[in-house]
Amino acid sequence: MIESGEMQMSFRYFEIKPYLCSIIDEYRHLAEEKGIELKLNYVPDELYVLGDKERLKQVFTNLIHNAIKYTEQGRVEIIVEEEKKFVNIIIKDTGIGIPESDLDRIFERFYRVEKDRSRDRGGSGLGLSIVKHILELHNSTIKVESKIGKGSKFYFDLPT
Ligand code: ATP
Ligand code: MG
Numbered sequence: 001m002i003e004s005g006e007m008q009m010s011f012r013y014f015e016i017k018p019y020l021c022s023i024i025d026e027y028r029h030l031a032e033e034k035g036i037e038l039k040l041n042y043v044p045d046e047l048y049v050l051g052d053k054e055r056l057k058q059v060f061t062n063l064i065h066n067a068i069k070y071t072e073q074g075r076v077e078i079i080v081e082e083e084k085k086f087v088n089i090i091i092k093d094t095g096i097g098i099p100e101s102d103l104d105r106i107f108e109r110f111y112r113v114e115k116d117r118s119r120d121r122g123g124s125g126l127g128l129s130i131v132k133h134i135l136e137l138h139n140s141t142i143k144v145e146s147k148i149g150k151g152s153k154f155y156f157d158l159p160t
Helices: 014-034 053-069 114-120 127-136
Strands: 010-017 038-039 048-051 074-080 086-093 143-147 152-158
Touching: 010 014, 014 038, 014 053, 014 074, 048 053, 048 152, 053 074, 053 086, 053 127, 053 152
Parallel strands: 038 074
Antiparallel strands: 010 048, 074 086, 086 152, 143 152
């Protein structure tokens, strides 16, 4: 359904800071349980982005949930960098990382890195394919950098 091309989109300008604060609040508990710091870096007030709020919420929740799920210690940081006509959004963790050989496949439907390490963490391998699809509908691209044992960084742009 999600990739049927029939997804109804509703683009609006909305303020990014309160939006991110409330999404992150929903994950405080999970992060605290694991002893991981969950942090939103400085975001200017009255910074507006253009997008579908509800769909983008799926993007943020999937990325933040992954970051917490695949991190055993340290922190998950959400960073908003303001550029001239867009913002760059970064979700960065100090988790288990992703092997280089899997990096170009993790956005495929049902793809999960090494079944063994993912099995006990649950999940279907759909999250990132949904993220990719929703961002494509925003003319944006999800990108990733990762090092095994060091952590991962997922990032994308949104128009302002
Ligand atoms: P679902 O999101 O459907 O519950 P999932 O988390 O396994 O399941 P994806 O979100 O699509 O699926 O992620 C695909 C795979 O990429 C994961 O199984 C995991 O191995 C790897 N991965 C995703 N995010 C991270 C991350 N932040 N750190 C390390 N590995 C990650
Ligand atoms: Mg996931």
